[in-house]
Amino acid sequence: MSETGLKAPGVSGVSGVPDPGRWKALVFIALAQLMVVLDATIVNIALPSAQQDLGISDGNRQWVVTAYALAFGGLLLFGGRIADLWGRKRAFVIGLAGFALASALGGAATNEAMMFGARALQGVFGALLAPAALSLLAVMFTDGKERAKAFGIYGAIAGGGGAVGLILGGFLTEYLDWRWTFFVNIPFAIVAAAGAWFVIREPEGGRNRSPLDIPGVILSTLGLVALVYGFTRAESDGWSDGMTVTMFVASAVLLLAFVLVESRVKAPLLPLRVVTERNRGGVYLSLGLAIIAMFGLFLFLTYYLQVVKGYSPVKTGFAFLPMIAGMITGSTQIGTRLMTRVAPRLLMGPGFLVAALGMLLLTQMEIDSSYTALLLPAMLLLGLGMGTAFMPAMSLATLGVEPRDSGVASAMVNTSQQVGGAIGTALLNTIAASATTSYVADHIGSATSGSQQQLVQLEGMVNGYTSAIWAAVAILVVAAVVALTLVNAGRPGGGTVAGSDEAAGRADGDATETQVPVVAH
Numbered sequence: 001m002s003e004t005g006l007k008a009p010g011v012s013g014v015s016g017v018p019d020p021g022r023w024k025a026l027v028f029i030a031l032a033q034l035m036v037v038l039d040a041t042i043v044n045i046a047l048p049s050a051q052q053d054l055g056i057s058d059g060n061r062q063w064v065v066t067a068y069a070l071a072f073g074g075l076l077l078f079g080g081r082i083a084d085l086w087g088r089k090r091a092f093v094i095g096l097a098g099f100a101l102a103s104a105l106g107g108a109a110t111n112e113a114m115m116f117g118a119r120a121l122q123g124v125f126g127a128l129l130a131p132a133a134l135s136l137l138a139v140m141f142t143d144g145k146e147r148a149k150a151f152g153i154y155g156a157i158a159g160g161g162g163a164v165g166l167i168l169g170g171f172l173t174e175y176l177d178w179r180w181t182f183f184v185n186i187p188f189a190i191v192a193a194a195g196a197w198f199v200i201r202e203p204e205g206g207r208n209r210s211p212l213d214i215p216g217v218i219l220s221t222l223g224l225v226a227l228v229y230g231f232t233r234a235e236s237d238g239w240s241d242g243m244t245v246t247m248f249v250a251s252a253v254l255l256l257a258f259v260l261v262e263s264r265v266k267a268p269l270l271p272l273r274v275v276t277e278r279n280r281g282g283v284y285l286s287l288g289l290a291i292i293a294m295f296g297l298f299l300f301l302t303y304y305l306q307v308v309k310g311y312s313p314v315k316t317g318f319a320f321l322p323m324i325a326g327m328i329t330g331s332t333q334i335g336t337r338l339m340t341r342v343a344p345r346l347l348m349g350p351g352f353l354v355a356a357l358g359m360l361l362l363t364q365m366e367i368d369s370s371y372t373a374l375l376l377p378a379m380l381l382l383g384l385g386m387g388t389a390f391m392p393a394m395s396l397a398t399l400g401v402e403p404r405d406s407g408v409a410s411a412m413v414n415t416s417q418q419v420g421g422a423i424g425t426a427l428l429n430t431i432a433a434s435a436t437t438s439y440v441a442d443h444i445g446s447a448t449s450g451s452q453q454q455l456v457q458l459e460g461m462v463n464g465y466t467s468a469i470w471a472a473v474a475i476l477v478v479a480a481v482v483a484l485t486l487v488n489a490g491r492p493g494g495g496t497v498a499g500s501d502e503a504a505g506r507a508d509g510d511a512t513e514t515q516v517p518v519v520a521h
Contacts, residue, residue, distance in 0.1 A: 037161025045169030071123025080411025095129025167317030210267030282486030326383020351389025436464030
């Protein structure tokens with residue numbers, strides 16, 4: 001079913017009159033997105049306290065994070081397809097209800113098995129919720145200027161939610177109890193679900209009623225789980241570990257089989273047209289690369305501020321505020337104002353380069369570096385760059401996708417971000433650990449007293465962080481090159497989106513009338 005001839009999404013009934021409730025709906029969609037994004041970091045702050053209370057061993061503590069990542073990353077494509085089958089609004093509300101239930105179980109956990117199960121359940125419902133939220137946004141906002149504003153807000157939340165999680169997690173852990181990092185999701189979910197149920201009016205048409213591609217579900221889920229787990233193992237056990245290598249080989253085989261199956265079945269889980277279009281591919285790849293760099297930044301700056309500088313969890317969270325401010329400004333002001341005036345690549349490429357410049361400043365980090373003189377401007381540049389780049393990327397990722405594919409298309413960007421996060425954590429952590437070990441081995445011999453040895457250890461840590469940040473700078477530059485070369489869409493027009501994959505092909509070179517082509521987020 002082509003989009004051509006369909007009435008524009010975001011209109012009510014058959015009259016074609018725009019639905020005035022979509023801005024109210026955006027509030028609840030944004031609230032749900034914030035809950036999912038901040039959950040990725042809020043639990044990290046609480047992990048040491050939860051580990052002690054529940055008696056979780058050092059060897060098993062990673063499963064608090066890994067159980068969520070495996071379920072979320074592995075089931076995203078399936079969750080996106082379910083949203084296409086059931087309807088986006090229904091999938092959104094069910095995802096919220098399930099996420100709230102899983103959060104309640106996590107907060108009430110009495111042992112490690114209950115905690116791991118709750119985290120996995122959060123991942124399952126998050127995989128249903130995240131694609132449904134984005135595909136609702138994609139089909140409800142189709143006017144060029146309104147879409148720019150809506151995705152500006154969404155982009156700011158998607159980019160800055162992780163840092164909000166650090167602040168909230170610090171407050172809840174320090175002043176209440178680690179369990180509140182789970183319980184806090186419940187009011188978020190209830191408000192978002194109730195609001196969505198009464199306010200969201202999903203556009204008619206576009207539901208994919210084809211039978212579910214069971215082989216595709218099994219192969220994609222197992223392949224993505226193996227890939228995410230492989231990177232998780234690489235971080236904790238090394239790249240040459242037997243299980244790590246086995247997971248990567250298994251993932252490659254399963255995902256190759258998935259592509260072959262999808263190219264042959266009548267109703268594929270992931271229609272290859274969703275990923276093979278040039279602009280979509282450019283967005284998936286550049287966003288994934290940017291997330292690799294960003295995950296490294298959160299990880300290393302958190303450790304630097306707490307371990308090296310001695311910041312409390314709350315103070316650490318507040319230290320990230322300039323980045324959040326930069327992301328909000330870049331997304332809602334720069335990106336939104338320019339999105340309907342210039343081609344997306346002219347926001348994405350420079351945005352990633354500005355973020356790379358901010359990252360470059362952080363390579364100068366030392367033990368006694370000033371927060372005001374170094375970290376503050378670096379984080380402002382990072383936030384501005386990422387916010388400016390993320391917003392048009394997320395809009396481009398869903399614009400013009402056939403309605404029947406919007407759920408699974410939205411899931412693809414979430415998948416690229418989730419896999420990018422796993423790669424970033426494992427790859428950059430490995431680089432940092434190797435550089436730290438090398439530095440300490442070279443300098444520890446000259447340290448004669450305990451205080452000097454401790455100083456060498458701290459210097460080694462900072463040397464490891466800056467080595468990894470250099471790699472993150474390079475990755476962001478590659479993301480900018482990918483965006484500038486692969487993304488060739490013209491600037492979006494100010495009217496209603498009516499694009500399809502065919503329209504996408506006409507986008508290049510027509511800066512006046514062309515709609516931005518299809519890409520999935």
